[in-house]
Amino acid sequence: VAMAYLAWRLAQRWWPSSLQVISFPVVQLHLNRTAMRASQKDFENAVNQVKLLKKDPGNEVKLKLYALYKQATEGPCNMPKPGVFDLINKAKWDAWNALGSLPKETARQNYVDLVSSLSSSLESSSQVEPGTDRKSTGYETLMVTSEDGITKIMLNRPTKKNALNVEMYHEIMHALKAASKDDSAITVLTGNGDYYSSGNDLTNFTDIPPGGVEEKAKNGAILLREFVGCFIDFPKPLIAVVNGPAVGISVTLLGLFDAVYASDRATFHTPFSHLGQSPEGCSSYTFPKIMSPVKAIEMLVFGKKLTAGEACAQGLVTEVFPDSTFQKEVWTRLKAFAKLPANAMRISKEIIRNREKEKLHAVNAEECSVLQGRWLSDECMNAVMNFLSRKSKL
Numbered sequence: 001v002a003m004a005y006l007a008w009r010l011a012q013r014w015w016p017s018s019l020q021v022i023s024f025p026v027v028q029l030h031l032n033r034t035a036m037r038a039s040q041k042d043f044e045n046a047v048n049q050v051k052l053l054k055k056d057p058g059n060e061v062k063l064k065l066y067a068l069y070k071q072a073t074e075g076p077c078n079m080p081k082p083g084v085f086d087l088i089n090k091a092k093w094d095a096w097n098a099l100g101s102l103p104k105e106t107a108r109q110n111y112v113d114l115v116s117s118l119s120s121s122l123e124s125s126s127q128v129e130p131g132t133d134r135k136s137t138g139y140e141t142l143m144v145t146s147e148d149g150i151t152k153i154m155l156n157r158p159t160k161k162n163a164l165n166v167e168m169y170h171e172i173m174h175a176l177k178a179a180s181k182d183d184s185a186i187t188v189l190t191g192n193g194d195y196y197s198s199g200n201d202l203t204n205f206t207d208i209p210p211g212g213v214e215e216k217a218k219n220g221a222i223l224l225r226e227f228v229g230c231f232i233d234f235p236k237p238l239i240a241v242v243n244g245p246a247v248g249i250s251v252t253l254l255g256l257f258d259a260v261y262a263s264d265r266a267t268f269h270t271p272f273s274h275l276g277q278s279p280e281g282c283s284s285y286t287f288p289k290i291m292s293p294v295k296a297i298e299m300l301v302f303g304k305k306l307t308a309g310e311a312c313a314q315g316l317v318t319e320v321f322p323d324s325t326f327q328k329e330v331w332t333r334l335k336a337f338a339k340l341p342a343n344a345m346r347i348s349k350e351i352i353r354n355r356e357k358e359k360l361h362a363v364n365a366e367e368c369s370v371l372q373g374r375w376l377s378d379e380c381m382n383a384v385m386n387f388l389s390r391k392s393k394l
């Protein structure tokens with residue numbers, strides 16, 4: 001009964017509006033329209049258009065989109081039915097299976113019609129946000145701008161406290177690779193809204209692939225290793241502008257940055273034991289070096305949350321600024337840094353950081369392998385369930 005209850009709460013969390021959204025007349029209307037035939041190109045355009053939708057169309061529509069997409073690309077559902085507690089995959093399977101033997105072409109047409117109805121009824125995010133330049137287009141979870149010799153990568157899921165979902169991990173890697181090659185002198189990571197980042201998006205744990213939780217954990221470890229590797233290898237000065245509280249992986253990665261500027265509103269929290277998890281981002285190596293083993297253990301094992309002042313005293317933060325003047329003071333300083341000779345900065349960073357690189361990659365690999373095991377533990381599953389069922393917060 002307890003399991004069923006938790007699973008039900010999990011589904012509520014994932015589908016907060018599923019019980020309110022009952023019917024979509026506009027969707028039905030378009031689903032029934034089969035007079036026109038959509039080309040493969042129309043279909044591909046529609047798939048891209050979905051990524052640009054600014055407003056969430058709701059889970060019922062998302063399930064329809066999913067089902068039509070699968071039917072259009074793979075034909076009728078012949079996957080095994082997911083288990084009763086795997087609510088999310090079961091809902092997806094049900095939606096796809098309900099399309100029966102609908103021909104691929106009709107599914108493609110219905111998909112295109114559905115997207116076109118959504119695009120006209122929901123605002124599209126194809127417009128560039130004010131204050132960002134053209135380089136920011138194409139990212140769903142980030143705002144990326146490049147000016148005055150600075151590439152700024154801003155985590156942009158403020159309503160979710162900039163939690164890192166799978167898409168954001170990929171987009172950050174992409175943005176870092178692009179920044180390493182662009183003509184900026186320095187790169188900055190910061191957050192939009194009141195948080196720097198609340199760390200790994202715990203809903204990442206809910207999307208279980210056909211291979212089950214083992215496959216999920218394996219994929220997570222591969223993603224994490226590649227993600228952290230991008231920070232280890234980043235060639236230019238990399239600066240964190242910590243605008244508010246930072247949690248989990250957004251804290252551990254700071255050990256790989258070249259400077260960390262923090263608002264006095266920022267806090268630094270790595271509650272890995274509370275979550276049944278273990279340190280990542282090379283923090284098992286960088287934190288003891290930066291702040292001494294006992295201070296690192298206070299943070300990484302006992303989950304002590306540091307104020308910005310404490311993090312600065314421990315050497316994790318370079319300098320703390322009053323929140324009221326934080327942005328102005330930090331950006332004035334960064335603009336001055338960005339005027340320094342770019343090659344000299346890159347070469348100096350290289351000589352300081354390079355002899356540690358091999359070690360850092362080895363630490364990263366080991367941490368990911370340990371975490372892969374942790375993600376399968378009851379301790380971790382229970383902690384995630386508790387958060388998702390709104391029983392616990394940090």
Ligand SMILES: CCCCC/C=C/C(=O)SCCNC(=O)CCNC(=O)[C@H](O)C(C)(C)COP(=O)(O)OP(=O)(O)OC[C@H]1O[C@@H](n2cnc3c(N)ncnc32)[C@H](O)[C@@H]1OP(=O)(O)O
Nearest residue numbers: 159160161163198199200201202203220224248249393394
């Ligand atoms: C594959 C790579 C894995 C790498 C391993 C990384 C590990 C980590 O990073 S461990 C750290 C994980 N993070 C957390 O445990 C934080 C969980 N969040 C919280 O405890 C709280 O949300 C808070 C303390 C960060 C903020 O509390 P509060 O100010 O009360 O705001 P809300 O809880 O109402 O948050 C607003 C909104 O955002 C959602 N949200 C916030 N953080 C996360 C998160 N980490 N994962 C998923 N969702 C998050 C929160 O659920 C709210 O959503 P709605 O209810 O839909 O508004």
